[in-house]
Amino acid sequence: MIGQTIAHFHILERLGRGGMGVVYLADDLQLKRKVALKFLPPHLSADEEANQRFMLEAQSASALNHPNVCTIHEIGQTDDGQTFIAMAHYDGETLKKMLEDGPLDVEDAIDIAQQVAEGLARAHDKGIIHRDIKPANIIVTDDGRAVVLDFGLAKLTGAVDLTKPGSTLGTVYYMSPEQARGETSGPEADIWALGVVLYEMVTGRRPFAGEYDQAVVYSILNEEPTPVDSLREDVPPDVARLINRSLAKDPAARPASMHVMLDEIRAVGEPGIAERPEAFVRLKSPWVAVPTLVVVAVTTFLLMRWNEQRAEVEWARQEALPAVARLIDEGNWKNAFKLAQDANNVIPDDSMLLRLWPQMSRFVEIISEPEGARVYRRSHNDTSWQFLGTTPIDSVRHPFGYYFTFRVEKDGYIPTERSMNSGAISDTRFVLAGEGTTPAGMVLVEGGETNVRLPGLDHLKTEVLGDYLLDRFEVTNLQYKAFMDAGGYNRPEYWPDTFVMRGRILPGPEAMALFKDKTGRTGPSTWEVGDFPEGQENHPVAGVSWYEAAAYAAFAGKQLPTLYHWSRAAGTTWSSFIVPFSNFSGKGTTEVGAMKGVGPYGTYDMAGNVREWCLNSSNSGARLILGGGWNDATYSFNDGYAQDPFDRSPTNGIRLIKPVDETADLSSASRSIEIPLRDFRAEKPVSDEVFAIYRNMYRYDRTELNATVEEVDDSDPDWVKERVTFDAAYGGDRMMAYIFVPKNSSPPYQTVVYFPGSGAIHNRSSAGPGPELNAYDYMVKSGRAVVVPIYKGTFERGDELESDYPAETAFYRDHVIMWAKDLSRSLDYLESRPEFDPEKIGYYGVSWGGALGGIMPAVERRIKVVVLYVAGLMVQRALPEADAINYVPRITQPVLMLNGQYDHFFPVETSQKPMFDLLGTPPDQKRQVIYESGHFVPRDQLIRETLEWLDQHLGPVRQ
Numbered sequence: 001m002i003g004q005t006i007a008h009f010h011i012l013e014r015l016g017r018g019g020m021g022v023v024y025l026a027d028d029l030q031l032k033r034k035v036a037l038k039f040l041p042p043h044l045s046a047d048e049e050a051n052q053r054f055m056l057e058a059q060s061a062s063a064l065n066h067p068n069v070c071t072i073h074e075i076g077q078t079d080d081g082q083t084f085i086a087m088a089h090y091d092g093e094t095l096k097k098m099l100e101d102g103p104l105d106v107e108d109a110i111d112i113a114q115q116v117a118e119g120l121a122r123a124h125d126k127g128i129i130h131r132d133i134k135p136a137n138i139i140v141t142d143d144g145r146a147v148v149l150d151f152g153l154a155k156l157t158g159a160v161d162l163t164k165p166g167s168t169l170g171t172v173y174y175m176s177p178e179q180a181r182g183e184t185s186g187p188e189a190d191i192w193a194l195g196v197v198l199y200e201m202v203t204g205r206r207p208f209a210g211e212y213d214q215a216v217v218y219s220i221l222n223e224e225p226t227p228v229d230s231l232r233e234d235v236p237p238d239v240a241r242l243i244n245r246s247l248a249k250d251p252a253a254r255p256a257s258m259h260v261m262l263d264e265i266r267a268v269g270e271p272g273i274a275e276r277p278e279a280f281v282r283l284k285s286p287w288v289a290v291p292t293l294v295v296v297a298v299t300t301f302l303l304m305r306w307n308e309q310r311a312e313v314e315w316a317r318q319e320a321l322p323a324v325a326r327l328i329d330e331g332n333w334k335n336a337f338k339l340a341q342d343a344n345n346v347i348p349d350d351s352m353l354l355r356l357w358p359q360m361s362r363f364v365e366i367i368s369e370p371e372g373a374r375v376y377r378r379s380h381n382d383t384s385w386q387f388l389g390t391t392p393i394d395s396v397r398h399p400f401g402y403y404f405t406f407r408v409e410k411d412g413y414i415p416t417e418r419s420m421n422s423g424a425i426s427d428t429r430f431v432l433a434g435e436g437t438t439p440a441g442m443v444l445v446e447g448g449e450t451n452v453r454l455p456g457l458d459h460l461k462t463e464v465l466g467d468y469l470l471d472r473f474e475v476t477n478l479q480y481k482a483f484m485d486a487g488g489y490n491r492p493e494y495w496p497d498t499f500v501m502r503g504r505i506l507p508g509p510e511a512m513a514l515f516k517d518k519t520g521r522t523g524p525s526t527w528e529v530g531d532f533p534e535g536q537e538n539h540p541v542a543g544v545s546w547y548e549a550a551a552y553a554a555f556a557g558k559q560l561p562t563l564y565h566w567s568r569a570a571g572t573t574w575s576s577f578i579v580p581f582s583n584f585s586g587k588g589t590t591e592v593g594a595m596k597g598v599g600p601y602g603t604y605d606m607a608g609n610v611r612e613w614c615l616n617s618s619n620s621g622a623r624l625i626l627g628g629g630w631n632d633a634t635y636s637f638n639d640g641y642a643q644d645p646f647d648r649s650p651t652n653g654i655r656l657i658k659p660v661d662e663t664a665d666l667s668s669a670s671r672s673i674e675i676p677l678r679d680f681r682a683e684k685p686v687s688d689e690v691f692a693i694y695r696n697m698y699r700y701d702r703t704e705l706n707a708t709v710e711e712v713d714d715s716d717p718d719w720v721k722e723r724v725t726f727d728a729a730y731g732g733d734r735m736m737a738y739i740f741v742p743k744n745s746s747p748p749y750q751t752v753v754y755f756p757g758s759g760a761i762h763n764r765s766s767a768g769p770g771p772e773l774n775a776y777d778y779m780v781k782s783g784r785a786v787v788v789p790i791y792k793g794t795f796e797r798g799d800e801l802e803s804d805y806p807a808e809t810a811f812y813r814d815h816v817i818m819w820a821k822d823l824s825r826s827l828d829y830l831e832s833r834p835e836f837d838p839e840k841i842g843y844y845g846v847s848w849g850g851a852l853g854g855i856m857p858a859v860e861r862r863i864k865v866v867v868l869y870v871a872g873l874m875v876q877r878a879l880p881e882a883d884a885i886n887y888v889p890r891i892t893q894p895v896l897m898l899n900g901q902y903d904h905f906f907p908v909e910t911s912q913k914p915m916f917d918l919l920g921t922p923p924d925q926k927r928q929v930i931y932e933s934g935h936f937v938p939r940d941q942l943i944r945e946t947l948e949w950l951d952q953h954l955g956p957v958r959q
Helices: 050-062 096-100 104-124 187-203 213-222 237-246 258-268 278-283 288-330 335-344 352-358 475-485 509-512 546-554 563-570 572-581 634-638 688-696 777-783 810-830 848-851 909-919 937-956
Strands: 011-020 020-027 033-039 071-075 082-090 092-093 137-140 146-148 359-371 374-379 386-390 392-399 403-409 416-421 429-431 440-444 449-451 462-467 468-471 498-502 504-506 610-619 622-628 655-658 707-714 719-727 734-741 747-754 783-789 835-847 866-870 893-901 926-931
Touching: 011 033, 071 835, 071 893, 092 707, 096 137, 096 187, 104 137, 104 187, 104 258, 137 563, 187 237, 187 258, 237 258, 288 335, 288 352, 335 352, 335 392, 359 449, 386 392, 403 572, 416 429, 416 440, 416 572, 416 848, 440 563, 462 563, 468 563, 475 546, 498 509, 504 509, 509 734, 546 610, 563 610, 563 622, 688 777, 719 810, 734 777, 734 810, 747 810, 747 848, 747 937, 783 810, 810 835, 835 848, 835 937, 866 937, 893 909, 893 937, 909 926, 926 937
Parallel strands: 359 429, 747 783, 747 835, 835 866, 866 893, 893 926
Antiparallel strands: 011 020, 020 033, 033 082, 071 082, 092 137, 137 146, 359 392, 374 386, 374 403, 403 416, 440 468, 449 462, 468 655, 498 504, 610 622, 707 719, 719 734, 734 783
16 A cells, blocks of 8 residues: 555555554645545454444544544545545654653653543543543654544444443453443543553553453452552652542542543642752741742642633634634534534634624524423434523524434423424424323324425415324334234224225225235235244334225324325425435335434434325325335435335335324315326327427527636546536526546547436535536546536525426426526536537436436437436426427437336336337437336446447547
8 A cells, every 4th residue: 555645645654553443654645744544454344333433433533623632634435445534643652652661750641641631521522432542542742742543442422332232342451440341431431541541651560460351351350550659659649649549440439520630630730849948948837838838829720721721712713713714614514613612612702703603503592381491402413412501592503504403301291302404493492291191102293284395295285283193203013013913904993994906996805815924924015924024123114005004003093194294294394404314225124213314393214214104095096105215215205105005015114193182183184185197198299380489498698608617626536526617598697517527538528417316406515526426427437527517496506496396387487497508508618628529418317307308408409318317207287388298209319218117206107108208219219228126227227228328329438
């Protein structure tokens, strides 16, 4: 690895190797500085737990901003996917190396211990426990600064501990007794380890020894160390006492916190008086000595505190606030807010800080019924709760763009949680239910006027709901097993009198015979021999039909939610915050509540994990099933979707409600829902004459672009990423585009213009490696350039657009026209640069972009070839000048459509095939491939088919 260049780091030499990492010295080629690069050892690179720890190290250390904690610059990956941490390089030597020459001067030892304690105190304040303090993890720089390294075994308080039960991670000589026993370790473990290090610094030996690890562990658990003052006479008694207290076997007998230990180290750190001059003899008189010593002590304390405060103020003004301003500019309000809070503890009235607060946060009021409840807050990335106060709270500051969870609790009442986006806080009133008044595992959802927040179903009228209880978690396998064990499938009172399958009434025995597991026994389709998979008792039950879900609801004394009840509680309008913390992994279900995608009423997993059956039927006879599941696309959380009530897909599950007023009338909310349907084969596109008028609406004047290259990123081995801006074709707007230029081919480059999925509408930032990069990265690796326009209404150009569904409104029509102009304007920009071939342009649309692939190539004739990854005609109608039915027949370029057989968004017969058949492309130049998949295509097949299509119709790339 020495001599290689990874990202923008050139590796110079190996600095060291430990159990959790290999560290190299490297040159940062961008910022012209030396850094230390830490990699996992090769034998651990495939170990998932080791990788988790490695990531935790970066997260732990980067959360701290302290001169006595190693600075983390960034985290990156090599070409082969190996993760590394880039951190500050310090000129100096480790404390371990220093101790090879024997014990230190007592004053030096105390000084180093004080600095380490200051760094650890900051870590503990942030909820981070190091758990591996030892001389090898402390470096003393040439100017005497002690820096704590290696947070590889750190634990965030409140987080899931990666340590396996009974394991004893850490270096054995510095392990606390609780760590040696394999018990959960807290901040007391760091206090113990620092005591061991201090003992070693002043005596030159470790307090607990042995010829092998188990002997050392025995000594830690059962023996007392040799007293410090018996090994070295010049150790002050206070230092000896502090070390002894730190090494108490009982954690409760050690200093109460790292701050307490730090105060004691500071207190004993005053240099002793070796000589006693004549003036000292006079001080022996208590009438003189006591007042003098008090004055000296107070003066010394004030001087120390003044120096400390001066350093803190300098840090806050010179480092923290400029960093806050930079984070605000980047839209990173959460981290800006956290750093500003630290600065606020030092300089609360600073004028610059006061100007920055409104740019990243706002005040809200929090009340509860009853009053006097304790309120806590945490973000989904945090592991511990922050106490905000007791209700009513007049005002509390929240950062923008921040998805967080409140927890409100009061003695005698059931704690409640509610998640929300600070930019959308409108209701901070919490109603607490008394203990014993609410069934276990359910949360209270306050009723009121309710609109369906699902695109495509937002035409439905408002319903007024009463208060209701909702399952916090999806119904688990263990809960469903109780239904099975109670003979639920054989008790008619839980089942309907009639079963309807595709319009045909099935006799009860015939219907019940369909509800079999993998082995032909009664039960969910994912079970075997009438039982759930081993170890999945707390996973959601999956593979159940609507009829089974309704029968379980009757058994549980609850109901399936209506569309309105589900929509009110799910928080779909916050999908950009909830979905990233939800299970859309494609790998199977997780335990309920394991993910952090908490809804606005404290429910878990309403996005992903399993789809959840609802009470309502659709106009086609199917039943609504919402939220999406582990093998669905992420935007399924936002879609209104219905399935055959007999469908037993492995993604189908259950969540139930219980109205507070059990006599409430749910007939209106549970009515049949009209999901828009169209028969495209029966519709007739407009004439050529009318279409010519429509197409004229997409024309624009080709004025100056006034283009600027805003940013160039050359760090990826496969491409150069450019961010460019130029004038849009309308309204005086400026637009942005990303261009990925391949490194493995030669100009003039073939170029593919990308149109994204609907997630772009709900996401307000395109920052990062590239918007939806994994959808097109293989194209760049194949040697083609990719341009990603930021279309009107998406990412940073977001506006009032909330849905990708067509609508018969001028608002939607105008957006379609703007999207086409944005695409064309991007091609204008490419033409201004000679390295891009204007005759070799492809269109690549994914999902929403696939549907709009029925319009864009008909308008923009510079497009020479089209690839549509999951596409079809959308059943919602638009005004005719923006309706794809009138444009698809005018597309004549070669078109490749890649679809899933079970795509619920673009059904094969009513959406995919009509689009393919209506294309004006000659039959020998259009191709559709339908896979045994849902709203996705297997990636290897996607890559193979797409690249072969581009090679065929644009030609091979220039090498």
